[in-house]
Amino acid sequence: MATYILIPGAGGDAWYWHRLIPHLHQRGHEAIAVDLPAGDDSAGLQDYADTVVDAAGQRRGLVVVAQSMGGLTAPLVCGRLPVSRLVLVNAMIPAPGETGQDWWTNTGQDQARRECDVREGRSPDEPFDPLVYFFHDVPEDITKEAMAGESPQSGAPFEQPWPLGAWPDVPTEVLSSREDRLFPVEFQIRTAQHRLGVTPKTLPGGHLVALSQPEALTAALDR
Structure with a gap:
């Protein structure tokens, strides 16, 4: 049995993982979804890391899983917890000294998104719509619940x-949604x-894969 520590992306809501957790439980694992202090303007990355460490408690043999923005936080806990594996899911991969706001341009994400929009027939200059970029493959009832909260x-x-x-000396996997x-x-x-x-392993689904494809993500995590 493994213990999965699940770090959400922007918004910091543990609810993001609620469709994944039952599948991990069915496979005999423990899963702890972390609520981050995302709405607190005084909370920085170290505060986010402190929250994850507190949630893990004294557990050992941890698999830390980070979604999207959670990639900024997850490596920070690897020197403070007994982490056996770090898994990045559609996640930001930071470089030493790089700010999160510089990451987008430094990595070329902005250009990559524009190219994807054009390729798939969307205007890259339209206002950002979370329904288009986050929820296009999420069930309607789950989308409504997410938008309400x-x-x-x-x-x-x-x-x-x-x-x-430098990146922590922990086995790291990257899962990317097609x-x-x-x-x-x-x-x-x-x-x-x-x-x-x-080289990432690919799986079906969009950015919020734990909401749209929890079974596929579970299979990828429980290798």
């Missing part, structure tokens, strides 16, 4: 330089290979 995300963590001098419109899969593959020397 949408959590704010402070910009504070994006303004701080990423504090580690229908991700925010972080297109070819962009994720290129970034993971360049920054980590890792």
